[in-house]
Amino acid sequence: MEDAARILQLVVNGAAAGCIYGLIALGFVLIYKATEMVNFAQGDIMMLGGFVAFSLIAQWGLPYWLGALLAIVITAAFGYLLDAFVLRRVIGQPQFAVVMLTLGLGFIFRAVAGITWGYDSVGFNTPFTNRTINVGGLILGADNLSIIVGTVLLCLVLYVFFSKTRLGVAMQAASQNQLAAYYMGIPVRRIFSLIWAISAGVACLAGILLSPVSMIDVNMGSLAIKSFAAAVIGGFGSIPGCLVGGVLVGIVEQFAGYKLPAGFQEVTSNVVLLLMLIVRPQGLFAERMGKRV
């Protein structure tokens, strides 16, 4: 019984970590589906979002919920401008130019955050910090549960947005066939920028949800490497896939830390990623596509 409780605890912790990976991966996938760019700066945008929330909540003294909402809006606006002024220029250039561009942007964001907020870890008080919930004898951290619940809610909102609203359907259209979307009168460029905004907003939410578990610091963007594993497992084009992938990676990582000697936990996500790429590069939830020449 002791062991079962321990395992369940590991699963919940892993799922919570995995939800964060999934949320970052969600940002990749949204942008990739629409514009075929991969944003290597996604983790750093999450970091910026976390710091903005820190400024609003801890430094300006706004209430948590208001501060979090404002932070998401600000980060989303930042994402919009980023696309409008920088990334739109490289459309049509080879994919690795975009990879390098976003990597470079990531380094710049890190420096800017370091200058603005310093290089120490910071945190702010959330309703979930240091609270536990007792579920049938199982003690779970409220912070971990808040991550899982927040992710599920966000998925519902995104699902409704993409399937029911006019804008969401337009986004789907633009990502499926750019040219046809243009012909239908969809402002594709603005749509792309909006997708960047959503993705930045999601990243900011991930940062806010993560802040009670691990502090916010300049290098928290390195989590993004782990979320690549999540995105690849999901097939890089599937929104539910990347969340499932994230949870899988998170749980595998927890168990690797529990069962295997020290040092293995850090590389598990990378090993999972490489294995996945070798065995099934199209991911678990891939659409089959071929190319006409």
Place this chain on the structure above:
Amino acid sequence: MRHFFRTDYRQDLSLYRSNSERVWYAILAVLLLAGPQILGEFYVGELGGLFIFAIAGVALMLLVGYTGLISLGHAAFLGIGAYVNAVLLKQGVPFLITLPVAGLFTALCGAAIGRPTLRMSGLYLAIATLAFGSIVGTVFQKWESVTGGFDGFAVPTPYIFGIAIDNTTGIYYTSLAVLVFVLWVSANLLRSPIGRAMVAIRDSEVSAQSMGINLARYKTLAFAISAGMTGLAGALFAHYVRFLAPDAFDVLLSVQFITIVFVGGLGSLRGAILGAAFVRLLPQFIAIVRDELPFGIGRLPGLEPSLFGLVLVLVILFQPGGLNGMWLKSKAWFQEFPFKRQTSYRRQKSYAKSERLR
């Protein structure tokens, strides 16, 4: 504008296009050979480091600039070369054997990692090599019986024909020799069927395949050659830093290598060397002007990576040809003077091209 009239097959085969090029390269060679006698020890050491980075730059240029495959894990290959070389030297194997062995072993590693991952296109490859680099970095840290863990170990002094390579001048000449060798191999490789196949793969995988090019084979080959050359650079790098510690081979180093390639200018060997010069000289430049900068900018801890990032962003956005492109443009400006027009180098309007279906 100069035109080259070829009247002889030997002109086609020649590596140099004209006699003036030969003269300029000869002058450069004399200057480089005389370098340690003229320059101070500090500059000789820096140039040695530059040559090592240029070797890695040429290696990555073959992969990124000529085959169109991206790798964010070349620091790992540099590390593998460095450790293989140093560990073998510790066993008492002579340097003239450990150097090629380090290169060959790294090439094998490159082929081993390249073969399964090369089925993927640009983006997946970037992610896979990133993951590979991070795994190798962890292995360097944890495999303490061989690598000494975080503490690292001092690299033994190499001997070539009984001469100890223990000062900056020795490193300078050894690196220069390897760099010239690597350049000679690359320049000839690019004119061979292998090189043509690589360029064809870069320009269009589908059309390369339909011309009968075995994609997997040539991509693996390109990856192995590139990794092997980087391994050679790594072997020299071990002697350059003299003390091997695993934290030298992190993602930032891989990004520096990629910066070499992009800043230098994709698809040109000269660019790889110009890029290496840029990447090695930028930190020196920062060190010199550090105290002069206003508002204490020079003292910020993250200055160097962010400047690399900024330069990378600016080059990709505004000068995709890199330093080599700037050189060619300015040369053309003088040759065509005064006929340069506003539209001469205007970029074509580009549209999103799907790389999803390859």
